[in-house]
Amino acid sequence: MPIKIDYKKCCWKDGKCSSCCCGKACTGCVEACAIGAITRGDVVKIDKDKCIECGACIIACKHNALSLS
Ligand code: SF4
Numbered sequence: 001m002p003i004k005i006d007y008k009k010c011c012w013k014d015g016k017c018s019s020c021c022c023g024k025a026c027t028g029c030v031e032a033c034a035i036g037a038i039t040r041g042d043v044v045k046i047d048k049d050k051c052i053e054c055g056a057c058i059i060a061c062k063h064n065a066l067s068l069s
């Protein structure tokens with residue numbers, strides 16, 4: 001069951017946070033992943049080869065954009 005991201009729910013769009021006025025990084029998924037399987041570029045990406053499906057990013061995401069399915 002790989003981690004899936006719902007890009008409609010994720011606030012990180014075009015390289016910045018779209019849910020507030022600061023334009024800084026949404027802290028959550030990237031910081032929660034101890035093995036560095038998530039990156040924020042233009043969009044959030046999950047390296048499925050690195051991911052160990054621990055679920056920490058799901059808990060950390062304030063927008064419920066991540067799931068195991
Ligand atoms: S924590 Fe959630 S909303 Fe924030 S960048 Fe990660 S997936 Fe997107």
Ligand code: SF4
Pocket residue numbers: 003032033034035036037038046050051052053054055056057058
């Ligand atoms: S499930 Fe765990 S290992 Fe996989 S991307 Fe999320 S925090 Fe990282």
